[in-house]
Amino acid sequence: MSDITPYEGRFRSATEESPAARWTMIGVAVIGLGILVFAPLLVVFAEALSKGWWAAIKSLGNRDALAAIKLTLMIAAISVPLNAAFGIAAAWFITKFDFRGKAFLITLIDLPFSVSPVVAGLCIVLMFGANSWAGGWLVANGYPIVFALPGIALATMFVTFPFVARELIPVMVEQGRAEEEAALTLGASGWRTFWTVTLPNIRWALLYGVLLCNARAMGEFGAVAVVSGKIRGQTATMPITIEMSYNEYLSVAAFSMAAVLTLLALVTLLLKTALEIRHADQLASARRH
């Protein structure tokens, strides 16, 4: 045991690395974040304001730009609540019941992650386009799906479908069924059990899922590009408008719109952080259990 000598220095915890290793890792992380996240964000805002505030605001103030912002917010307002409801239903079904084909259903929920959004958009065009059986009938009766709001909503919902369910399933699996069973033995109906036990237990996961879903719904490009027809002032969402302006060398207009889209995402993130700080003790107690 002659290799053991008395140690007189500072003690380092077993999981801690040497200072050199720590600073290298921190450095790599900071540089990576800077190049991949902060620099592009700064460039977007810098480009938007390159001709001054007035030019940026004017480019956002025209009728088509306002219509695009309104359309994007409306699509998010339609698809996010519906996907939240579908996501809760799917997660509930998968975690609280045993049935055959469960693994298949989980794979199906993940499908939108693996299918290219463009393909998803094409599927909707094929199904509901004016040349299809269903689409023809709907167009004839004055309810066009493709190149109109319903198609954009459908495409967005398809792409953002997994977010809520994916966020909820692990939480609900971990929590098990015992609390629900307890509520039932205490005489609560299934409906009451859902509102008073299940939902409060998943509310944070649900919030994360909804925020992610919302961010993606506002930013979705590929699927929407196919089904929207890109009609300026009517079916062009914010991401579509950004692309069209950029292709027409209207860089102030493109980047101003991009800045607004970024700000919307940042507001969502701030909202999430604010809620986390405000309910920190509740969050901690829910996780410790």
Place this chain on the structure above:
Amino acid sequence: MHIEIDEISKQFGTTAALAPVSLSIPSGALVALLGPSGSGKTTLLRILGGLEFPTSGRVRFDGVDATGLTVQERRAGFVFQSYALFRHMTVFENIAYGLKARPRASRPPKAEIARRVQKLLELIQLPEIGPRYPTQLSGGQRQRVALARALAIEPRMLLLDEPFGALDAKVRKELRQGLRDIHDETGLTTVFVTHDQDEAMELADLVVVMSGSQTGGRIEQIGKPADIRARPASDFVREFISA
């Protein structure tokens, strides 16, 4: 309440959890379902509580067929192995849950609910913990709160799944006596599941020894603790109670 289990069996898919078993539990008895894991004791308890339905056989409460009663209609006070306290509610809200869940016509007024919850907290000898959350309690305290919550609905019977399983030896001893006292005070027919033969023998009036097999869990012997000790009905019982 007298409970009669008549040729109950349970299949989960292709696995047999419970071979047809029959058992008569006299009103007011404190009964232990004792056996190793896989002997179907928890399944039998959950069938009594209405959380599972039997594949075949009947359950009768006081002679009346109760097999088809829903879990809510059973009015069984159920204490879960992990307690299953509502983690986002205070102890008070946990205990009041069953009373608040009643239909408006039979729901007691707020002050009455508060009075009853306080009485239950005193019964479990934790009168001060109403405002706390389950995470702030020790294992033994949680177990007692779970018991109080089950008693709050004025149950017809009390069903406990491994009620002392997760506790250390000292707390376990205390709570055993606590359960015995509460049972004697309320006179409720009580069934608890355990794999600990000391616990079963010390606490129960009647012990049901169960064993697992390919055809599902079955009952090896039913009897008073002293009788089972003195005259084990099979090699399995002799080995299990001497372990």
